[in-house]
Amino acid sequence: MKLAPLAAFALAAVLAPTARPAPGGAPVLAFPLACEPGRTCEVQHYVDRDPGPGTRDYRCGPQTYEKHNGIDIRLLDMAAERRGVAVLAAAAGKVTRLRDGVTDISIRATGAASVANQECGNGVVVDHGNGWETQYCHMARGSLVVKAGDPVQAGTPLGRVGLSGNTEFPHLHLTVRHGGQVVDPFAPDMSDPDMSDSGACKPQPSMWSAKALASMTYRSGAVLNAGFAGGAVTMAEVEDAQVAPASSQAPYLVAYARAIGLLAGDVIALELKGPDGASLAASRLPALDRWKAQHIAYVGKKRPPAGWAPGVYVADYQVLRAGKVAVSRRFEMRF
Numbered sequence: 055m056k057l058a059p060l061a062a063f064a065l066a067a068v069l070a071p072t073a074r075p076a077p078g079g080a081p082v083l084a085f086p087l088a089c090e091p092g093r094t095c096e097v098q099h100y101v102d103r104d105p106g107p108g109t110r111d112y113r114c115g116p117q118t119y120e121k122h123n124g125i126d127i128r129l130l131d132m133a134a135e136r137r138g139v140a141v142l143a144a145a146a147g148k149v150t151r152l153r154d155g156v157t158d159i160s161i162r163a164t165g166a167a168s169v170a171n172q173e174c175g176n177g178v179v180v181d182h183g184n185g186w187e188t189q190y191c192h193m194a195r196g197s198l199v200v201k202a203g204d205p206v207q208a209g210t211p212l213g214r215v216g217l218s219g220n221t222e223f224p225h226l227h228l229t230v231r232h233g234g235q236v237v238d239p240f241a242p243d244m245s246d247p248d249m250s251d252s253g254a255c256k257p258q259p260s261m262w263s264a265k266a267l268a269s270m271t272y273r274s275g276a277v278l279n280a281g282f283a284g285g286a287v288t289m290a291e292v293e294d295a296q297v298a299p300a301s302s303q304a305p306y307l308v309a310y311a312r313a314i315g316l317l318a319g320d321v322i323a324l325e326l327k328g329p330d331g332a333s334l335a336a337s338r339l340p341a342l343d344r345w346k347a348q349h350i351a352y353v354g355k356k357r358p359p360a361g362w363a364p365g366v367y368v369a370d371y372q373v374l375r376a377g378k379v380a381v382s383r384r385f386e387m388r389f
Contacts, residue, residue: 097126150187190226198212320342
């Protein structure tokens with residue numbers, strides 16, 4: 055995501071970390087969304103710590119992209135966005151700038167307008183004093199509940215998560231700055247942006263509160279969605295929460311799972327079992343050739359002539375990493 059300046063909004067983009075440590079007096083940050091990480095939302099991307107053409111997150115992992123200057127916390131799907139999830143101020147301060155009126159639409163949607171100069175979409179900037187500010191992007195049009203000059207406390211609602219600006223999925227993009235320069239709240243010492251001096255990413259005291267940090271455990275891989283469908287499943291249908299439901303009359307029974315943050319070399323296995331425990335369909339995909347921001351897997355069985363047997367159908371999804379289970383989800387349904 056690239057945040058271009060806008061005269062009325064003045065959201066200047068800082069596209070790479072700076073070469074200086076974060077000074078003292080930094081605000082302590084609370085979790086900025088009214089959701090539960092690991093259950094109703096997930097961290098998708100971190101700040102890119104690599105100053106060159108490569109990418110590296112604060113743990114020297116791949117969960118970022120070129121020049122990404124913030125933290126992306128995504129909702130599970132558009133159904134969650136439509137229900138409404140509040141964006142919360144991460145610390146006490148004063149609202150200094152905001153923008154509203156940008157359409158909520160994926161940049162991949164047919165007919166989507168250019169987001170040039172409004173990549174942040176609808177958003178808010180909060181000044182925390184001593185040169186510190188936080189910026190909240192991709193909020194829902196018409197959802198902002200603050201105005202410039204308003205004081206806020208940690209946890210004050212600012213608006214709701216949306217799909218505005220340069221985005222393909224509903225999420226909050228949070229950028230932290232000091233003196234106009236990007237700071238990674240997970241590792242705020244920016245003096246060695248690619249951690250090259252240490253040869254490996256060394257832990258740092260973060261800017262997050264203990265509660266917020268505990269809720270955002272760093273994970274390589276997480277299941278966003280899993281369920282059953284009555285036919286073929288696409289990534290777009292899962293994202294929009296428009297999957298054709300499974301039923302006893304459906305021509306197929308398909309088990310599907312969508313995961314994020316999978317690593318190169320991961321092997322995805324998915325098996326569907328009937329009420330008697332017998333395997334109805336199974337799949338074991340080739341090892342992934344690269345890191346996957348998101349990935350969908352599914353297996354299915356055609357409806358037998360006599361119909362589906364009554365009982366509980368079970369699906370097991372696994373991500374195998376170096377021969378061990380790194381991510382798993384069991385889910386079931388009853389006919």
